[in-house]
Amino acid sequence: MEISIEQVAQLIGGMVEGNGQATVNRLEKIEEATEGSISFLANPKYLPYIYKTGASAVIVKSDFEPEKELKANLIKVDDPYSAFAKLLEEYQKLTAKVKTGIEQPSFQHETASYGENVYLGAFSYLGENAKVGNNTKIYPNTYIGDNVEIGENTIIHPGVKVYANCKVGSNCVIHSGVVIGSDGFGFAPQEDGTYKSIPQTGNVIIEDHVDIGANTTIDCATMGSTIIKSGVKLDNLVQIAHNVEVGKNTVIASQAGLSGSAKIGENCQIGGQAGITGHLKMADRTIIGPQAGVPKTITQEGKVWFGSPIMEHKDFLRASVILRNLPKLIDRVKELEKKL
Amino acid sequence: MEISIEQVAQLIGGMVEGNGQATVNRLEKIEEATEGSISFLANPKYLPYIYKTGASAVIVKSDFEPEKELKANLIKVDDPYSAFAKLLEEYQKLTAKVKTGIEQPSFQHETASYGENVYLGAFSYLGENAKVGNNTKIYPNTYIGDNVEIGENTIIHPGVKVYANCKVGSNCVIHSGVVIGSDGFGFAPQEDGTYKSIPQTGNVIIEDHVDIGANTTIDCATMGSTIIKSGVKLDNLVQIAHNVEVGKNTVIASQAGLSGSAKIGENCQIGGQAGITGHLKMADRTIIGPQAGVPKTITQEGKVWFGSPIMEHKDFLRASVILRNLPKLIDRVKELEKKL
Amino acid sequence: MEISIEQVAQLIGGMVEGNGQATVNRLEKIEEATEGSISFLANPKYLPYIYKTGASAVIVKSDFEPEKELKANLIKVDDPYSAFAKLLEEYQKLTAKVKTGIEQPSFQHETASYGENVYLGAFSYLGENAKVGNNTKIYPNTYIGDNVEIGENTIIHPGVKVYANCKVGSNCVIHSGVVIGSDGFGFAPQEDGTYKSIPQTGNVIIEDHVDIGANTTIDCATMGSTIIKSGVKLDNLVQIAHNVEVGKNTVIASQAGLSGSAKIGENCQIGGQAGITGHLKMADRTIIGPQAGVPKTITQEGKVWFGSPIMEHKDFLRASVILRNLPKLIDRVKELEKKL
Incomplete structure (x- = not known):
């Protein structure tokens, strides 16, 4: 044109x-x-x-x-x-071609329901009591489990899997290969050296305006809900463990991992390949550098952290310079030893 | 109730x-x-x-x-x-709703067989000579390749892919998006700068009581088998390369990666985002911290290692303190230089 | 035999x-x-x-x-x-069993076309105007979006997802769970703390003789193309962001991540879990060690880099030795202080 x-x-x-x-x-x-x-x-x-x-x-x-x-x-x-x-x-x-209608073959359980103007691609699956809102597009080869609810104007790209009882909000974009609601990694050690699974009975709640990148995984809660708040943006291959909460408008780059029960504040930024330990809290507007490791709670808002384990950004820059100059320091100590 | x-x-x-x-x-x-x-x-x-x-x-x-x-x-x-x-x-x-029966449409090759009380979800695929044991549940959109054998009471969540000739034991739980049996990463450099694939002719054997987290990948062996022993628990997004062996009851956290031919002992614990080099052995009951890098064989059993490259945990803690205090050390050397 | x-x-x-x-x-x-x-x-x-x-x-x-x-x-x-x-x-x-023919049920849009001797597995999807070349094998549960072109003799393993408008060359092997063409991670911050998606209108071009490992993700370009050149080998769970270019015959190991607009040279080797920052260039024949972090452009060809942030390999080895010996250095400084 x-x-x-x-x-x-x-x-x-x-x-x-x-x-x-x-x-x-x-x-x-x-x-x-x-x-x-x-x-x-x-x-x-x-x-x-x-x-x-x-x-x-x-x-x-x-x-x-x-x-x-x-x-x-x-x-x-x-x-x-x-x-x-x-x-x-x-x-x-x-x-962009706007898809609508129901391609065949696809599977809708007789108790599943969906709104107007939806797209249900070929080989998509809607389980028992699954509900899909108006204008939502479910691409081919996608699994929407029993009792799952999906809001309006949401795009579920091909090959997404949403386990039973999870919720996805409105105006979300969920990319291919994303898994929502897989079991949390919880095992009780037994006396004979084996592990027994702790049943994971909770779900995942994805609020509105959330984008989730390809092949990212979000585990369900042991009890209650793993929660991704409104406006959160997750990149590809991110790991969100059971009972995590990610605060509003927080952005997490590719291959970062959040361990169980971590509570992340609002408007945080977490860099690629960073790792966040479990059972900690991260204050609002925290920025975590790429490949950083966060071992414990961060209480001050709006600070920038780098390194593994993390230190404040200015300390990280200083430490990098010192490390590069260590050979010279050793020479200086040798010199001193000679003089004495 | x-x-x-x-x-x-x-x-x-x-x-x-x-x-x-x-x-x-x-x-x-x-x-x-x-x-x-x-x-x-x-x-x-x-x-x-x-x-x-x-x-x-x-x-x-x-x-x-x-x-x-x-x-x-x-x-x-x-x-x-x-x-x-x-x-x-x-x-x-x-x-939890126990699923049974065969949903349609689904695909079972005429030579495929399955036991009693199984669930074969819509859009699931059983290849030539595939065998599925009693009470095993194969969820929708799942691919079970030719000659694959799956034991009893195992749950294969939606969207799992098992390549031809692999074996999965009994009482296993395999989460969505897991890939079992993809080609090992083996390429022979050629004189013109290109690479030639080394054919990967082996398979993967998953023993009993193994749990595998969402989107984890396990490559087949070049020859023989990549082996995940009984009782192993793998978290999400873990990488297991060709010819790896993971010993009984070992637990591996999210986003960790094991390179080709690594032999991991029994009852080990490997932290999230840790990386294990190929062709090494890890003694039983070894504990590897998150984001650690393991460059070579660990022969002593039951030790705890952190850092990249790894050091013993107590040395790692000491090194962390020293690093934080390096600026002071530099000041002390300056002081000495002034005095002389 | x-x-x-x-x-x-x-x-x-x-x-x-x-x-x-x-x-x-x-x-x-x-x-x-x-x-x-x-x-x-x-x-x-x-x-x-x-x-x-x-x-x-x-x-x-x-x-x-x-x-x-x-x-x-x-x-x-x-x-x-x-x-x-x-x-x-x-x-x-x-x-190895060579698959041919069209298994049912599968989905081919009436405008889709395919060459001779192809395999289209059950539950595979060919979108509008999709084109598949001679001898190419599309395994079950695979999604090939609208206008996608795939060359000859290429193998697309089960559960691969290729978004609309992307291209895959000839003699490629794409493993299960790979996602090609998902949206790049681009969001413009708004005054109220929310983010607005930048539309991602480009595509992905995979040239010939490329191998891509299981569950690897390759985002489309914002405009133009994300390009994987001829002969590239990508391992499992690798992240390739929008507008990246990977040069001919470059090899990237598992769980490595390349950020947006990075331009990687030819015949490079990137180690497992390494992270590459966006908007940089990497010279030909560069070798990057495992878990390394590359913060900026590398202009000299053929060098070997380790660490995060990276240093030359010989410096990295020296730094590792120095780190291990720091406690001794502190003792030597104490000794000097005592003498003075």
């Missing part, structure tokens, strides 16, 4: 500098863009590309003044990144 | 203190329990809650004497945790 | 020493081999086993001269490992 640069500017509330009648038909990154595409410049690191880009139009900040000649037409806005995200959204609306 | 506290006491062999006629109908955690529920007190950390809990009854140790007035009725037993686990078990028996 | 040792020798271009008429019918590891099997000796670590092995024949290097009496017949070749790999390959050809 061809659209003029002037029309794009109107859509995002911007001002054109250059030829508003030229047309574009796709979005591209500034460093790779070719003629007929529209791009954006937000990160100053990418500034040099604006003089080289093949894009027909680039969205820039209102105060941007080129220092050299440039080929691209400009659209000036207050916030180029948000404006471009809006374009991506419009683009996705136009191009 | 309402049940009197006296009846609960009889079930777990305990003595009532308080009103045995009062009734309960659910299990709750002591810190969250409300009227009509039964709870337990085992960990002394939770002692203060017994004076505040809303639970109608709390299971406590025989020698427990309250220091303040309490509202809850008590049931005294020798081991509150085991008694409560027994209740959880009874509760699960009452509430 | 019985085959004489002489016939084996002809197959791999070797010379028999001993009884060429004796027969073998299987391949076994030298330390476990029993009568009637054929084995090999490549790694000198396993030399002692040649005098004890039960194998009827052992493939050895041309210049091997036994120092003691041995029971096994020998086949001498230039490269025992490659010769044995060839036997494994022949064995696999004989024993």
Whole structure:
């Protein structure tokens, strides 16, 4: 679909500098863009590309003044990144196919129910008393267990498994291979060296506006609920153990792991491959670096932690420098010993 | 289902203190329990809650004497945790729906066979000559490859994939998304910089009473078998490479990884996100801390190791203290240099 | 199938020493081999086993001269490992069942197309305009989304999920549970503390001769493509974020994670559980150790890095020794202080 640069500017509330009648038909990154595409410049690191880009139009900040000649037409806005995200959204609306209806073969237990405008893909399974809200899309090869409730406008991608009795809210996106409600890892050691499973009788509650990345696993609670609060974003391959609570709007990067009964605050950020010990609390707005190990409760809000075991970020940076200089320290001690 | 506290006491062999006629109908955690529920007190950390809990009854140790007035009725037993686990078990028996029969559509090759009282969920697949024992439950969307044998009383949760020729024992629980028998990671470098796959012709053998957590992966052997011995418990997202052997009753926490041909002893404990190098042996009853890295064979039994690369636990604790105090050490060396 | 040792020798271009008429019918590891099997000796670590092995024949290097009496017949070749790999390959050809045809029930959209000699397993799904090349095998319970293209001679194991618009090349092997094309982890923070998803409109391109291990996840690009180049080998549970590029013939071990927009060179090796930060470049032939953390661009080719954050391998080895000896250093400083 061809659209003029002037029309794009109107859509995002911007001002054109250059030829508003030229047309574009796709979005591209500034460093790779070719003629007929529209791009954006937000990160100053990418500034040099604006003089080289093949894009027909680039969205820039209102105060941007080129220092050299440039080929691209400009659209000036207050916030180029948000404006471009809006374009991506419009683009996705136009191009993404909205699925509806029930593909066959699929399985709906006679007691299962679902709202209007849903999609139930081929080989999807709705167990006894499962409930699916309006506009929710259940992709193929997906398992929704007995008594599971899923809200409205939620997308369940192919191959997701939701165990019996769990709840998923509205406006969530659950990616392929996610497992919700598997047994918590609880075993009582016996005198003969074997272990006996502790029955896991609870469930998982996923609130609204939660995104969960591919192949992430969330165990059910031993009793009660493992809870993922509203607005939480989990990346791929994250592990959430039994009885964990993740506070509102907390973001957890790929391959991080949270052990049993950890209580994570709101608006925290946990880096990739970080590990969080069980039965601890983490204060709101805590930031944990990648590969960090958190052994105990963090009570102060809004602090940044790195390392395993964690230390405050400034101490971590200092420790890194010291470690690099240890050989020199040893030489200095040798020197002292010689002198004495 | 309402049940009197006296009846609960009889079930777990305990003595009532308080009103045995009062009734309960659910299990709750002591810190969250409300009227009509039964709870337990085992960990002394939770002692203060017994004076505040809303639970109608709390299971406590025989020698427990309250220091303040309490509202809850008590049931005294020798081991509150085991008694409560027994209740959880009874509760699960009452509430968990036991699945049986063959849901359609599902796929059973004409040469596949299965015992009595099995469940074969919709969209489950039994390949050529696959054999499933009595009382085993195969949930929906599950793949059981050619010549696979599965024992009795085993639960295969939705979306498990078992490659051809693998074996799974009796009384196992395999959680959603587990992959058993994928190719080992073996490639021979060629002169032109490419790699050639080494054919992986072996299988995986899972013995009895093994639990495997969601999305864990177990590769087949190049030749022979990757072996998970009786009583092993694997958490979610664990990686077991080709030709690994995990000894009886060993427990491995989430996101740990074992490289090719590692031989792990019996009754070991491996912490979350730990990494074990290939072609090594680990002695029985070894304990490996979370995020640890094990580069070589451990010959002494029953030792505790932390860090990457690992050191003995006491050395690890000492090293952590020293690291924190390194800035001071540098100051002391500076002081010495000034004096000389 | 019985085959004489002489016939084996002809197959791999070797010379028999001993009884060429004796027969073998299987391949076994030298330390476990029993009568009637054929084995090999490549790694000198396993030399002692040649005098004890039960194998009827052992493939050895041309210049091997036994120092003691041995029971096994020998086949001498230039490269025992490659010769044995060839036997494994022949064995696999004989024993592995080649699947063809379309099992029912399965789902092919009326616009989907596929070549000759394909296998489409039960409960597999081909979306709108999906294209599958000649000789490609799509195992059961697999999801191939709209507009996906898959080349020739590729194996898609059970339970793989490929999102719409992604491409998979020829001669690839994709193991169970792999997710290709899930959304990149991109969220714009809002003023009220919530996050807004950045639409992910790109795809994933997997070139030819790529192997991908079980439950590995590869996110689509925000715009453009996440690219896995020809000959790349990924192990199990690896995370590849949006807009990553992995260069030709690079090998990545289990549980490693690559953050968004990382550009990895050709013929690199990345160890298990290593973490790579986003928006960096890694030079060709770089080797990254297990559990390492790579915080920034590596410009020099062919270097070996360990640790988190990484240092050159020789520095890492030195640092490990120094760390172990820190207590002694402290004692030496104390001694100096006493003297002064």
